[in-house]
Structure formats: C-alpha cells, structure tokens
Amino acid sequence: MDFSYDGSNFNGYQKQPGKRTIQEEIEKVLTSINGGSKVIICSSGRTDAKVNAIHQKAHFDLIKKVTLYKLKKALNSYLPDDIHVNDIIKVDGDFHARYMVKYKIYEYKINTTEYNPLQRNHVFQYCKPLNISKMKKALRYFKGTHDFTTFTSAENKKENKVRKIYSATLTQKNGIITITFMANGFLKYQVRNMVGTLIKIGEEKVPFNIIPTLFDKKDRKSAFLCAPGQGLTLVDVIY
C-alpha cells in the first residue's frame, strides 16, 4: 500500500495507547473491512510526531476477498481526511515493507523569509537568512557511507548505525530551502539532526567542514538542535 498523510494532527506513525496515530487509524479501517478480524500493518518505518509523508509504504494481509479497486475506495471513504491511500498492489507472500527497502527519500523544508501561516505545518518557519553556499558545501560531507551515531537519538541502542547516503541536495526557491536526502535507510531523528547542524552552518556559527569531526565524535551531544518535525516529509520508499 502506498499512502500519504499530513502529520500535523498525529502523534507520529506508530500506535501508542490513547494517542492519535497514523497506524491506528489505518488498522481500525482495515480491520473493519476485514470483517472485524484484526489487521496489523507493517510500514517501511515510523515517522515522528508532525512529520508528513507523500509515498509511505506498508504491507498487510487480509482474509476478506476484495478487489484492489474496492479496497482502495473503501479505505479512502473511511479514513480521516489527513490520510490518503494512493495505491494498493498485490505482493508476494515473502515481501516485507521494512526489511526490503532499497532507498528512502526524505525532504526537509525551511522558510528563510517572513513567517507564513499557510506553510506552518509543512515548512519549518525559521524566518531568518541562511548562508546557502556554506550549507551546500557542508551537505557534501553527508554523502557516502558513514557511522551516523552523532546524528541519531542518544537513546538509540541499535547496533549498526552505518548508513549510506546516495544523494544530498539543496535548492532554494522563493526563500524556501529544500534539502533532499536519499539513503538506504535512516536512523531515528537522523534527517532532523543533520538539518539542525546544517542550519548552524548556515548561521555561520560553526564552519562548514565541521561534519567529519562530528562523525568522529560518535556522540549525539556534539551535534546541534534537532530541526522540528513539521519541516520533514517522507517523499518516497523504493524497493
């Protein structure tokens, strides 16, 4: 299933008791379509509170026989208006939406001009100028295979923190900076921590060539602010 969501009114993707989450909303509807038999969905990965998605992916099993066309229609009729199913296809029994990810693409947007209330849920309203050319130079250091311990959550005890970033680009249009990362996977808070450091570089508070030093430290405390969730969008997941 390929689906999109506006993260503004969710406590993130993953189910949590008493909180509104994307996973819970979708599972509720799927379970009802499945005649009450509980459906669990397995996504390509979680997204944090406020984070948006355009082409998130997930797999699930249904007992109920239903055409893909009707399934999509039923889902979109019952889902709230901040979640939408773009497409559903049948996959092999051994397909896994999380373990089989080849690439993920994330985009982070920063408004460097006057605060814009129309953008506030999808673009970080930073509202000050940034040195774009320094940020672009810094961005190059993120490309390639690195241990991203410095750029993930301090509580993240996951063994392997090595990821490969295939591309990292920065464009600017009408005062909005868009930073796009494509990698074989991302750690918790990784994009937002990388962007936080890029903002510090754009503010000219640290030199653009600080990134290799930060990689070497392997310590979250050495990096800078974690950029807010609403600027981040999961653009695509490729298998």
Add this chain to the structure above:
Amino acid sequence: MDFSYDGSNFNGYQKQPGKRTIQEEIEKVLTSINGGSKVIICSSGRTDAKVNAIHQKAHFDLIKKVTLYKLKKALNSYLPDDIHVNDIIKVDGDFHARYMVKYKIYEYKINTTEYNPLQRNHVFQYCKPLNISKMKKALRYFKGTHDFTTFTSAENKKENKVRKIYSATLTQKNGIITITFMANGFLKYQVRNMVGTLIKIGEEKVPFNIIPTLFDKKDRKSAFLCAPGQGLTLVDVIY
C-alpha cells in the same frame, strides 16, 4: 497593516458572536496593546470561511504610543499561529482600507490528480482531469467590465454589481491548476462562482462560450456550483 492567515480553522474574516474569526482575534490583541481601549480594524473586505490570505490589508487607530517595530512584534507574539502580521505602516488620517482599494488579486487552486492530504486546506481536491484549453478560452470572457449578478450570492442586494477584471490567467504545474484574477473589486462568492463555472467547462458539460449568456441572464441560479472556500487565497490588495 499587511497580514496573512490560514483560513482553515476560522469561520471567515468578519466577527460573529460565538465563532472564531480573524477580525476578532486581531482586535482582541490590538485592544490589549491599546491598554484595554477597544480597537476596531477595517479590512479591505471580508473573506469567507476557509478562505486564506497572504497580503490582506486593514487600517485602525491606536491611542497608545508605540513604535511600528514594537507593534508588529507584540501582535505576532500574541496572535495565534494561523495569523501573521507582515508589515505595519503609518497612513494619513483619511486613508481607508476598504474604499481606497485600487486592485485586488485572488488565486484559486485546483488539484486535478490524486487527493493530497498535505494540500487539503489550501487547494481544492477535485482529483479528476479537466480540459485546460477550454477553461483558458472561457477565462477570456471574464476579462473586462461586466455586470457580475450571475456570479454573486443571490442574497446580495448591493446596487452596483459591475466590476472590472483586469487580468484572468490560468497556469498548471504538477497537476495543480492556478487561476488568478485581478480586479478593481469582487462581489460576495464571485471568484468561487466563476471558478465553479470554469470547472463545469473543464468537465466539458457546458461549452466554453457560455459565459456571455450567463452574464446576460443576471441570475445566480443560471451559474453552477460555488467552488469550496479552501481553494481560494487573497493574494494582494493594492491602493
């Protein structure tokens, strides 16, 4: 005062008892800045429920002596995050934000592709293809000076329904159609009714050259659906 707002959580611009409106939110803050002495703001015109604005304009009088810089800062600190003051300048005592309008620019956005939850508050999620070339041909008929009785609210008893449209353009990018109108003023629901008729033309349900016939009828019932408020944005007001 030049200000912007995201219309999604408002019952329109104009004050109404018991409802959340843009005018009320701004007057509350201004009155408090003015030491409790009631401030009334006069805008370039109302906008309906859900309608957004990027550069709405209004005038008001303050008793309290305060620099423009501090006034803007105080307003933006106390206003909710869906309203923002872009700029404040001092004007002559005889300036009037409504009567002195020279041009107003409105933009209407229509998504003709898959429903997108991230756009739902600012782009009409029509989600079907439209015949753009017919809509463009139809648009030409709106340009110039016309009696817009057919395209305003049936309850609108205002004497003069003649307005001059200086420009009417249509562009399309990534499946989003943007229709922009610049006029010396607009009647209630006028843009949304014109867009409703343009959509019918784009659906090929009525011919593109129906517009002059509709003008002649001078009857709201002869036009078509009123396009939903969330697709509409007041882009600028020029004096």
